[in-house]
Amino acid sequence: MNGADTAWILTSTALVLFMTLPGLALFYAGLVRSQNVLSVLMNCFAIAATVSIAWFVIAYSIAFGDGNAWWGGLGKMFLSGVGFDSEAGTIPESLFFMFQMTFAIITPALIVGAFVERISFAFVVAFSVIWMVIVYAPVVHWVWGGGFLAEMGLLDFAGGVVVHVTAGVSALVLAMMLGPRRGFPNEVQPPHNPGMTMIGASMLWVGWFGFNAGSALAADGAAGMAMTVTHISAAAGAIAWSVMELLRYRKASLVGAVTGMVAGLATITPASGSVGPIGGLVLGLAGGVICYTVTQMVKQRFKIDDSLDVFAVHGIGGALGTLLVAVFVSTAFNGAGFAEGMNTGSQLGVQAMGIVIVAVWSAVLTFLIASVLKLFMTFRVDEETEVQGLDLAMHGERGYHNM
């Protein structure tokens, strides 16, 4: 066991939990109406609590149990066999379990952005837990647990495919199944508190250091470089998005800048262990421009109310980065270099295949899970509840009490 690596992963685990609670929760909550602020916070919080237990009970085993190329089996349910002294690589296995748990929390929490302001709370909890176990955990195994995508040579350092493509695609499917918010696209209401969104985004930025540099699972040069490219990409994404807004509307908005930053982060995630600083710069710029464009298209062309742009920012960003890693991993761009026998072309094939397989898997299973759950519980709230806001109706609370 290596104490230094352990120290850094203990820290990274705290940072990644911080990304969801309160980071992502605030990022999302600032974007909805004030009557739904608590409901968004509660979605993220309840997902964190229930998914943690599900990860402990079964999902960790599916993801990282010994198993085969498809899943890890049930041998590690309830952390069976994992004691104070168990190790995983150079760190305690309990810590590896925790670090990975924080990824399992944030991934379904990302999906929340698709269905805010109109979904029933019971559905959110049930869906998220089942989705994490059935959709997410196997993908983790395929890519990081020694499964078939790992064997194919897929490069996904910190979760472009595992986290962002799964969440983004599933979000799109759910948004289509659920239908748009009342008044979409012309009369939905503007974000009630963009400052809250900025606070959450800032926490995501900071926490992402744990996400990406922590994925080195060591306190070394790889972690240092991962942090560097992550940061540069975030900054470049923010700038790219802002420039797009300036060109189009002559104003750069705070919500736009922070969204571009998140796009930059999603884009660099799969590449953060493979590319050098120039790669980080290019990926961030590309992420900002392309996610911006897709955001407009989903809303305006396809009229899909993926309310907080999960697909456009995370799904597209994650996929884009996964593809671009095949270019910028090359030592020609100061990247870490290809695995033996790989080149840009062959790597690109693997990357694309990984994206397609995981996207289809996520889409189909999300559709099935939601279709079945709808039979047993309310999917979408009734119109009166939607109009009044979910805080009072679902949770009996109000976000802001003044008088």
Added chain:
Amino acid sequence: MNGADTAWILTSTALVLFMTLPGLALFYAGLVRSQNVLSVLMNCFAIAATVSIAWFVIAYSIAFGDGNAWWGGLGKMFLSGVGFDSEAGTIPESLFFMFQMTFAIITPALIVGAFVERISFAFVVAFSVIWMVIVYAPVVHWVWGGGFLAEMGLLDFAGGVVVHVTAGVSALVLAMMLGPRRGFPNEVQPPHNPGMTMIGASMLWVGWFGFNAGSALAADGAAGMAMTVTHISAAAGAIAWSVMELLRYRKASLVGAVTGMVAGLATITPASGSVGPIGGLVLGLAGGVICYTVTQMVKQRFKIDDSLDVFAVHGIGGALGTLLVAVFVSTAFNGAGFAEGMNTGSQLGVQAMGIVIVAVWSAVLTFLIASVLKLFMTFRVDEETEVQGLDLAMHGERGYHNM
């Protein structure tokens, strides 16, 4: 000196300070009326500042000086003899001092929840400093400084007795001495900003990793396991509390979920170095259910206005965990195992004795300190100030300015 351990405790110190500032401060501030929001933040902030100086001047010496079974003496006042190279275990002593200081800050800050919205600011500061020196520091010595409770074999890894029982019991005593808020129980006003409470709670969750896993004072498997059981207990506490609310009111509230999480954290704290993941799960569930129940009882049956439920959540949670550790430390539950010659029965005896001694100590001294202080300064503000809110009257500021 061990660099890895040092790196982790440097981080943990930051995390535990973060729990109070701004974590706990926000957690509490969201629960009061908007006219008292600054007063709550200021209480926590002023306690952090003044208690830090008192810890430096004298309390660290009382807690961790050489001394005897009862106190550490005055030999380490003003960090006398502690230089750049002094060590405590495997870390610099300056760092050990800092890490422990963050505990000394949060413990009196927890008590704030008992007396919000009606207490005089001068009293808060004077009481907190004196209480920390006279009540808290000796208990630290007894349990962690090699004092008589340590010799008895009391298991209290991160402060179930030291932090939560002292604060919880003292809070109850103060709340009774001070009397309820005007309008209690039927006409006090609802939390003005539950989202703020959730943000604070999230920070507590993240920071608690430093509190519990930091208490291993090393970056090793014990820290990893402490983090794991801490997290599982927090999640379980949140779920348990929410289920109780669902059964009773058919709605799960955000304030309830985050309170349950804190209950789960308070409960696991004393046990976090001793129990395995199953223990964490059980303690969290038990903490959620029992703290929920006591919260109702204190308010409804005993009509005590321990306004933000310090006793029910921290006092009871801390005591419960301290008792349950005697069961779940057993290797039968994958715990760390008993000390030589101990078994569940004998350990339970020690744990119960520790709780009782510390609870009585805290109650009696809190009563004495407050009784004496009342002679010299305002204890409770006058009715007009209470009605108007403390922000303007005590601090000359307003929480929210719009027009």
Added chain:
Amino acid sequence: MNGADTAWILTSTALVLFMTLPGLALFYAGLVRSQNVLSVLMNCFAIAATVSIAWFVIAYSIAFGDGNAWWGGLGKMFLSGVGFDSEAGTIPESLFFMFQMTFAIITPALIVGAFVERISFAFVVAFSVIWMVIVYAPVVHWVWGGGFLAEMGLLDFAGGVVVHVTAGVSALVLAMMLGPRRGFPNEVQPPHNPGMTMIGASMLWVGWFGFNAGSALAADGAAGMAMTVTHISAAAGAIAWSVMELLRYRKASLVGAVTGMVAGLATITPASGSVGPIGGLVLGLAGGVICYTVTQMVKQRFKIDDSLDVFAVHGIGGALGTLLVAVFVSTAFNGAGFAEGMNTGSQLGVQAMGIVIVAVWSAVLTFLIASVLKLFMTFRVDEETEVQGLDLAMHGERGYHNM
């Protein structure tokens, strides 16, 4: 390479980024009118993004390239030659680059406090980037990059001169060039959300552990002691400022307490690697009292609208600490001791010379940069925009949407 040091600096980097985003942003945003809240957040955010890229492109090279006594040259532009395995001292160079980048972000962000509520956004971005490259990066080289001030023996552990004097002096110059806000001094509006300011201040406090203890660039006793003196100074600064307020107005405000804390932090920054705990206490108290006094003077005597007191708190605090280090570095005060051949008198001379040179450099260049930029872009917004608030006019957004 040392893993433990790397682990701690990875963490410190996250902490220092956290100081700006969202720490400083919130600290400042709470102090302005509600119609300008987003504009302040956006200033800090945009600075973080653009300055990061400028640091990568050129400023890191100027600061830490090989160069000569005056600048580092252009050899490290675009991190040229820095790969996964490059080292700087005991940590990866990529990480050193990142850690230093977070300082390059916060320094121009500090200046934001001087010009809020009336400056054009384009100017903020252009000025900040140019200022960081031309003013800040050379000073970094002089002091930390082996430049002429380092050779003179200037003690500036974490940036009293490099960060606080540069930012504070430049802020004052900009505030004078820009002119006061409409209604200053009698009719500007009070802080719209002091609680937000307190949250930001708390984050600054926590993050400052990374700033100062991280500046040890190691996880060792020096880091532990730096954290200790930093904390004690912050607490002392808060208390000193509050006592000044109590003496004068009989009320201690939250905004005052947190400002005093920041003053204590700015003051200890240059000294945090040199002084012992007693030094920390004295510097904090001195910082609180003197920054308080200068704050009043700048506003009331000189009628300069350095709106959020950047000069009085950071400039004066940083300079004060830089001077006092010459006293408290002495082993007589348990400090780290003088460099060979130095004593209080000679050290004081060096410190004073460092302050003066850097202050003049900052003032002159700030004046020149702003004067040139004014020719190409709007400096100050028109009156209608100022009255309405910058959020809507500059960014097309509103901070709070309720109806």
Added chain:
Amino acid sequence: MKFIVAIIKPHKLEDVREALAGVGIEGMTASEVKGYGRQKGQTEIYRGAEYQVNFVPKVKVEVAVDDGAADSVVEAIRNAANTEKIGDGKIFVLDLENAVRVRTGETGPEAL
């Protein structure tokens, strides 16, 4: 002239605004208020303590109109704000003696 004060459900504000435009009224003032009436507030429960919130959020619309337009304005508001559920609100009609446009100083119906 008449000064018409309508208390409506918050989400009906846009409908009312459009309805007023439909009868030629292009000026109005709205504000957030809390109403008490047959529609009761809800009980909110925090940590087992029950808080009876007696007032429910409403929006008040104030619109000054010429005498001749008053009836059609009242009718327009009523139609737009009606959901046939309790708590839909009230419309109050007061007499308005004079109106002045600040910018021009115009008075009477011209000022509207």
Added chain:
Amino acid sequence: MKFIVAIIKPHKLEDVREALAGVGIEGMTASEVKGYGRQKGQTEIYRGAEYQVNFVPKVKVEVAVDDGAADSVVEAIRNAANTEKIGDGKIFVLDLENAVRVRTGETGPEAL
């Protein structure tokens, strides 16, 4: 009918509501306002800058009542809102020409 507008201290709202119930009035509308009068605002001091806040928080209660009830309503509000301290507020009585219940279309006193 009368349209009664009362400016009161914020913490008196519940008392006023109960007092109105006592005289049979079960409908009213409240809102947050800021008042200026003999009761002066406070000086708030932030970092040594003094901000004179001239307005103090008040609550405005609007209640439409039948002519016959007007006097007792005024009396009830006055008793409930009175603390005998400066700044207790004012009650204004305006004439109300008509009232309409949005849900049913009832007009006049029935609408209240």
Added chain:
Amino acid sequence: MKFIVAIIKPHKLEDVREALAGVGIEGMTASEVKGYGRQKGQTEIYRGAEYQVNFVPKVKVEVAVDDGAADSVVEAIRNAANTEKIGDGKIFVLDLENAVRVRTGETGPEAL
């Protein structure tokens, strides 16, 4: 007595308050409102979605005055609130039947 309701631009509140003091009026009540009129709201754009915000922030000032003072009050408000830009607002004058000071029970002009 008259009950004067003025809708003004938010930053004009202090000017209006001072202007009223200038004509001897030392009591008034202000509140935040949103106005719709010739001055149009702005389009806010978030992530490419355009939100048409129809209402613009305004402040409402209510002041009860003796009959004799009404004209000078209207004039004072108008002068203070005027910026000669669209959206400067309106002043409405209603008849006020009675006024009561809560603290003392004084009625009529004495109560103001």
